[in-house]
Amino acid sequence: MTARRTIPTIRHRTVDVAGVRVAYRESGPADGPVLLLLHGFPTASHQFARLMDALGDTPYRLIAPDYPGFGHTEAPAGFTYAFDRLADIVEGFTDALGLDRFALYVFDFGAPVGLRLATRRPERVTGLIVQNGNAYEEGLSDAAREFAGLRREVPGNEERVRGLFTLEGTRFQYETGVADTGLLSPDGWTLDVHHLGRPGRADAQADLAFDYASNFTHYPAWQAWLRAARIPVLVVWGAGDPFFTPAGAKAYLRDAPQAEVHVFEGAGHFALETHLPQIAPLIEEFLAELP
Incomplete structure (x- = not known):
């Protein structure tokens, strides 16, 4: 009889952090090593549901929180x-x-969130998986640079961001650059x-959009x-991402020459949505080799 992969039990929980009721999902053994999954915009921890199922055979405890303003x-x-x-x-959640x-x-917004955490508490981080999460100027497309340069006080920019x-x-962000929608x-x-x-969610997201340029000043520290x-x-990357170009994936090699970089043609910003069968085994192998 062919052995079957383990299907994990996913638990949905909340915890109070400084007055914020943080929702999160987790799977895996309570005493296992931890993989902290940090989502992007405009999604939440549900973006990792299929990945958590796919990694059911690993000994890792997978934990994915929703940020304030998300999920x-x-x-x-x-x-x-x-x-x-x-x-x-x-x-505070950790x-x-x-x-x-x-x-x-770290994916998308998860990169500036997670890399802030890494520079604050470097002793905690055992390994880094980056999926379409930018930390280099050369990874920014013209559209991303234009978006980040928008100023709230300029008439019309608020409406443009809220679009x-x-x-x-939202559908545009999923479909752009995807070969097989x-x-x-x-x-x-x-x-x-x-x-x-x-x-209140649109207001929260608009605030974050106009704060996005603040991340660029942190690039040298990250x-x-x-x-x-x-x-x-x-590093795993969708080549067709309209915001973060493959140059951003390859740039990680400059400061982490030991990095393994994979760029997937036909994948867009949400590379897990289309290329999970290719990406999940890479993650599983990566986790197995962590100290």
């Missing part, structure tokens, strides 16, 4: 939506769960739009951390 996490009125604050909450050592998976929160704008489940952008439409840390690094 099922609830933030109090008056919460400041900025990347520094998202990192504060994720750092403290609340007692995660003193973990590998990081990304519509069904059309039949591989994309419409459930992804449909669920994202549901959460974007919840009270690159310095990579040079000093010398931890294992895996």
Whole structure:
């Protein structure tokens, strides 16, 4: 009889972090080494549901939180939506769960959140997986540079940013650069739009959009951390990403020459949506070799 892969049990939980009710999903043994999965925009931890199933045979404890302003996490009125604050909450989340050592998976917004965490607590990070998460200027497309350069006080920019929160704008982010859109489940952008439409969410996302340029000043510190840390690094990237170009994937080799870099043709920004069968084995092998 052919052996079957283990199908993990996914648990959905919440924990209070400085007044924020952080929702998260986890799988794997409670005493296993940890992989902290940090999602991007405009999605939430549900983007990792299939990956968590695919990694069911690993001994890792997989943990994926929703940031404030995303998914099922609830933030109090008056919460400041900025990347520094998202990192504060994720750092507090790791403290609340007692995660003193973990590998990081960062995607899109997860890169500026996770790399802030890495530079604050470098002793905690055992390995880094990057999926379409930029830390280098050469990885920014012209569209990304233009978007990051938008200023709120300029008439019309607020409406332009909020156009990304519509069904059309969200679907665009999933489909652009994808060779076979039949591989994309419409459930992804449909669920994202549901959460974007919840009270206060569009305001929160607009605040984060106009704060995105703040991440660029941190690039030198993140690159310095990579040079000093010398931890294992895996980079997987959708070549058709309209925001973060393959040059951003290859740039990691400059500061982490030990990194393994894979660029997938026919994949877009949400590379896991179309190329999970190719990416999951790379992650599984990477985790198996971590110290």
